[in-house]
Amino acid sequence: MTASTAAEQALQALRQQLGAAVFTADEVPARNRNDYSGLAPTQPLAMVRPADVEGVAAALRICHAHGIAVVPQGGLTGLCGGARAQSDEIALSLERLVGIEEIDPASATMTVLAGTPLEVVQQAAAAAGFFCPLDLGARGSCAIGGNLSTNAGGNRVIRYGMARDMVLGIEAVLADGTVVSSLNKMIKNNAGFDLKHLFIGSEGTLGIITRTVLRLFPKPASTMVALCAAEDYGTVLKLLTAARNGLGPMLSAFEVMWPDYWDMATQKVRGVRNPFAADGRSYGAYVLVEALGTDPAQDGPHFEAWLARLLEDGTLPNAVVSQSLADEKAFWGVRDACAEFHQLWPGHLAYDIGLPVVNMDEYAVRCKAALSAQLPGCEAVFYGHIGDGNVHIVAYQTGVAAQPKDAADDIIYGLVREYGGTVSAEHGIGTMKRRWLAHARSAEQIALMRTLKAALDPKNILNPGKVI
Amino acid sequence: MTASTAAEQALQALRQQLGAAVFTADEVPARNRNDYSGLAPTQPLAMVRPADVEGVAAALRICHAHGIAVVPQGGLTGLCGGARAQSDEIALSLERLVGIEEIDPASATMTVLAGTPLEVVQQAAAAAGFFCPLDLGARGSCAIGGNLSTNAGGNRVIRYGMARDMVLGIEAVLADGTVVSSLNKMIKNNAGFDLKHLFIGSEGTLGIITRTVLRLFPKPASTMVALCAAEDYGTVLKLLTAARNGLGPMLSAFEVMWPDYWDMATQKVRGVRNPFAADGRSYGAYVLVEALGTDPAQDGPHFEAWLARLLEDGTLPNAVVSQSLADEKAFWGVRDACAEFHQLWPGHLAYDIGLPVVNMDEYAVRCKAALSAQLPGCEAVFYGHIGDGNVHIVAYQTGVAAQPKDAADDIIYGLVREYGGTVSAEHGIGTMKRRWLAHARSAEQIALMRTLKAALDPKNILNPGKVI
Numbered sequence: 041m042t043a044s045t046a047a048e049q050a051l052q053a054l055r056q057q058l059g060a061a062v063f064t065a066d067e068v069p070a071r072n073r074n075d076y077s078g079l080a081p082t083q084p085l086a087m088v089r090p091a092d093v094e095g096v097a098a099a100l101r102i103c104h105a106h107g108i109a110v111v112p113q114g115g116l117t118g119l120c121g122g123a124r125a126q127s128d129e130i131a132l133s134l135e136r137l138v139g140i141e142e143i144d145p146a147s148a149t150m151t152v153l154a155g156t157p158l159e160v161v162q163q164a165a166a167a168a169g170f171f172c173p174l175d176l177g178a179r180g181s182c183a184i185g186g187n188l189s190t191n192a193g194g195n196r197v198i199r200y201g202m203a204r205d206m207v208l209g210i211e212a213v214l215a216d217g218t219v220v221s222s223l224n225k226m227i228k229n230n231a232g233f234d235l236k237h238l239f240i241g242s243e244g245t246l247g248i249i250t251r252t253v254l255r256l257f258p259k260p261a262s263t264m265v266a267l268c269a270a271e272d273y274g275t276v277l278k279l280l281t282a283a284r285n286g287l288g289p290m291l292s293a294f295e296v297m298w299p300d301y302w303d304m305a306t307q308k309v310r311g312v313r314n315p316f317a318a319d320g321r322s323y324g325a326y327v328l329v330e331a332l333g334t335d336p337a338q339d340g341p342h343f344e345a346w347l348a349r350l351l352e353d354g355t356l357p358n359a360v361v362s363q364s365l366a367d368e369k370a371f372w373g374v375r376d377a378c379a380e381f382h383q384l385w386p387g388h389l390a391y392d393i394g395l396p397v398v399n400m401d402e403y404a405v406r407c408k409a410a411l412s413a414q415l416p417g418c419e420a421v422f423y424g425h426i427g428d429g430n431v432h433i434v435a436y437q438t439g440v441a442a443q444p445k446d447a448a449d450d451i452i453y454g455l456v457r458e459y460g461g462t463v464s465a466e467h468g469i470g471t472m473k474r475r476w477l478a479h480a481r482s483a484e485q486i487a488l489m490r491t492l493k494a495a496l497d498p499k500n501i502l503n504p505g506k507v508i
Numbered sequence: 509m510t511a512s513t514a515a516e517q518a519l520q521a522l523r524q525q526l527g528a529a530v531f532t533a534d535e536v537p538a539r540n541r542n543d544y545s546g547l548a549p550t551q552p553l554a555m556v557r558p559a560d561v562e563g564v565a566a567a568l569r570i571c572h573a574h575g576i577a578v579v580p581q582g583g584l585t586g587l588c589g590g591a592r593a594q595s596d597e598i599a600l601s602l603e604r605l606v607g608i609e610e611i612d613p614a615s616a617t618m619t620v621l622a623g624t625p626l627e628v629v630q631q632a633a634a635a636a637g638f639f640c641p642l643d644l645g646a647r648g649s650c651a652i653g654g655n656l657s658t659n660a661g662g663n664r665v666i667r668y669g670m671a672r673d674m675v676l677g678i679e680a681v682l683a684d685g686t687v688v689s690s691l692n693k694m695i696k697n698n699a700g701f702d703l704k705h706l707f708i709g710s711e712g713t714l715g716i717i718t719r720t721v722l723r724l725f726p727k728p729a730s731t732m733v734a735l736c737a738a739e740d741y742g743t744v745l746k747l748l749t750a751a752r753n754g755l756g757p758m759l760s761a762f763e764v765m766w767p768d769y770w771d772m773a774t775q776k777v778r779g780v781r782n783p784f785a786a787d788g789r790s791y792g793a794y795v796l797v798e799a800l801g802t803d804p805a806q807d808g809p810h811f812e813a814w815l816a817r818l819l820e821d822g823t824l825p826n827a828v829v830s831q832s833l834a835d836e837k838a839f840w841g842v843r844d845a846c847a848e849f850h851q852l853w854p855g856h857l858a859y860d861i862g863l864p865v866v867n868m869d870e871y872a873v874r875c876k877a878a879l880s881a882q883l884p885g886c887e888a889v890f891y892g893h894i895g896d897g898n899v900h901i902v903a904y905q906t907g908v909a910a911q912p913k914d915a916a917d918d919i920i921y922g923l924v925r926e927y928g929g930t931v932s933a934e935h936g937i938g939t940m941k942r943r944w945l946a947h948a949r950s951a952e953q954i955a956l957m958r959t960l961k962a963a964l965d966p967k968n969i970l971n972p973g974k975v976i
Binding site (some may be wrong): 147202204214219229231233235284286288332334335395417461464466477487489 | 549557574612613616633637659661666667669670672682686688689690692694695697698699700701702706708709710714726727729735748749752753754757758800801803806810823856859862863864865867871892893897898915926929930931933934935941945946950953954956957959960962963964
């Protein structure tokens with residue numbers, strides 16, 4: 041059977057089974073031809089949009105039988121090309137599997153279909169008196185199934201963990217269409233292997249997530265935010281220890297901005313204020329500290345007293361505490377200003393790496409020097425969730441026709457390897473970081489990943505070419 | 509090659525490679541012939557006690573080549589028979605792989621060898637100004653590698669999670685002796701599949717854990733404990749919601765004791781006090797609530813005010829708050845009294861099940877009635893970490909020569925299946941619960957577990973017959 045015959049037969053079977061849920065050629069909507077990776081749009085063999093889990097299973101059974109590759113699609117907000125389907129692949133969209141199926145207040149859980157947008161999940165949790173701490177910029181568009189299959193991070197990982205840590209149960213469809221339902225609601229369940237971890241963070245290469253049971257958290261009753269100036273990275277580490285000990289489990293964000301980032305954000309992005317402008321000097325590092333509490337009367341004074349001690353004992357040269365919602369927004373505005381950097385540096389290069397916390401400043405210094413030495417005129421700014429071991433880098437070479445992606449990758453990921461870091465802290469691997477996987481994982485680790493892939497998807501039809 | 513020839517050749521190769529680390533026949537120490545399961549001692553083919561990871565790898569390479577089964581042994585405190593080696597199996601003890609290799613204060617991590625006792629880990633964390641929240645009764649004997657391979661729970665899961673949630677990195681040896689080292693220190697690392705979850709909770713059936721990187725936590729600065737009386741289970745659920753919202757992330761234990769448990773503990777176990785004795789009545793349920801804070805001056809008053817509101821608004825009929833370390837000990841003494849029940853009920857049956865929180869009381873009522881109807885004179889008491897979905901049961905039939913384990917299993921696990929619960933919340937499966945696995949896992953889940961087992965251990969030499 042030739043490839044095209046197999047494809048034609050698969051399409052025929054899909055149309056027979058799923059009817060109007062199958063789109064081919066020009067019918068494939070523009071949104072299903074790409075993700076947020078910035079790569080060129082594709083023309084998938086077809087886009088299939090089943091109405092339910094049975095439809096997902098049927099589509100996989102057919103594609104498995106005919107050896108046709110399937111690329112799962114959620115909200116299509118991924119940055120690494122993990123949801124792009126090529127011309128010989130079926131795009132399988134989960135966008136019709138939408139809805140909150142149950143909120144169980146006693147177990148503090150929500151059962152939800154995979155295509156549901158994250159923001160809908162957040163709002164439903166809030167309406168039931170709970171809190172869904174998973175949060176990222178794409179909340180309005182991204183789907184919870186995509187968040188889990190990429191093990192999304194975000195700003196509050198230091199307190200609540202990654203997407204993985206909020207999941208109690210998963211239902212997934214295997215390569216051959218078998219539905220494995222592990223919709224567990226219990227925090228403790230040690231009856232055999234914990235299968236959900238196969239599907240979380242594996243970017244649809246081992247199975248397609250269709251439902252999940254999420255753990256819900258108590259709604260915070262108070263929010264405290266401070267912006268802190270530090271003389272150097274040693275002070276940042278002291279502040280991190282002080283925050284861990286003094287704020288304990290209330291600590292919900294610890295966002296470090298290196299000086300070049302700070303200057304760019306406060307001097308060049310419209311609407312961003314520098315609360316330390318009056319100091320007439322710059323500092324060695326800036327830190328946004330956020331805490332979420334349970335007692336509005338007590339938590340604010342506790343937070344201010346904690347910060348006052350650090351100012352009094354000379355640990356911090358300066359710091360400001362939010363006194364209003366407007367302050368909170370303004371403080372986070374400095375950290376979120378990176379979303380506007382593309383206006384200043386069009387087509388800039390962006391990185392999401394992980395490093396042991398102790399090595400980050402040394403890494404930043406060496407990385408910046410190497411970029412500027414090897415790529416004349418290349419500037420780079422550093423910021424990140426350092427309590428989680430996560431640094432973001434935005435780099436830009438002026439006066440060139442195209443940004444030097446390959447050369448910058450070499451420098452940035454080469455140094456990551458040297459420090460035992462990771463080439464992807466929270467954005468996944470997709471296709472775009474695949475060639476760098478060996479910089480973060482050993483040959484034995486990658487071999488074991490391949491063993492898993494071969495065992496769960498022997499025909500290699502699940503999102504092939506992604507991750508490994 | 510006959511089985512005995514293979515065994516002889518394997519022993520010869522092991523002696524050649526590992527010399528004095530190989531023990532056979534009478535040389536096998538008594539402690540390596542059993543665990544805490546209460547089953548009869550065994551006579552393993554040999555016990556091998558390598559001095560390092562290379563020795564573990566060498567032992568596995570040899571056993572793999574000769575098709576000889578290997579049973580990993582840590583502290584041998586397991587309750588389900590997971591570490592017992594039969595006469596054709598090699599017991600591979602990790603007891604010489606002991607030591608803290610690094611504490612990284614900036615990353616808040618500890619790198620430790622798998623045979624290290626949990627208590628040594630706890631003490632080293634404390635000495636470095638951190639807190640290791642994993643804690644269980646066997647802390648002095650159990651090994652951290654065993655804690656991870658069984659995904660141990662304990663009393664503070666509601667706040668800190670299971671053993672799994674405290675692990676950032678793992679080194680494990682595969683069936684064929686390959687060492688897969690994933691000693692990651694970063695909270696965020698999405699470069700490919702997260703392999704550590706294969707080895708956590710799989711009871712040595714997919715690989716043998718040799719090293720781990722643990723996440724450390726800030727040392728709590730204050731401890732508050734209350735014992736609460738509740739009229740009924742509905743009130744317990746209200747208290748749970750109030751604790752989640754009012755204590756937030758400080759909530760570290762929520763231990764419910766049903767009345768029969770309470771009466772047995774306070775009336776029949778020596779040294780256990782009933783703080784509600786003066787009330788002259790009994791209650792529908794009792795709850796121990798513990799919170800760990802960061803500010804001794806503020807946390808106590810906050811906790812007492814929280815509890816006072818619940819007494820004032822009539823949610824709780826009575827409650828007492830610890831005023832001293834002696835009180836804390838006394839309150840926990842009621843919850844820990846179950847360790848003495850074997851003196852009152854020699855050879856009693858003990859269960860560790862999980863259920864959706866909302867169903868627990870109904871389960872307890874039905875289970876107790878079924879036990880007493882089907883097994884005349886059978887008494888049962890219920891208690892557990894209900895915030896985690898975990899209930900423990902102790903059952904005892906008076907006036908019989910042997911406790912009716914099979915019949916009680918049928919009743920208890922049969923009802924677990926009905927409520928969608930789990931047959932093992934925190935003790936694992938081992939050999940003793942294997943026949944009940946299908947009560948908690950679907951055919952598709954078990955088939956997927958077998959796929960994993962076949963992929964990682966095609967010769968079935970890693971702890972065969974355990975879990976699946």
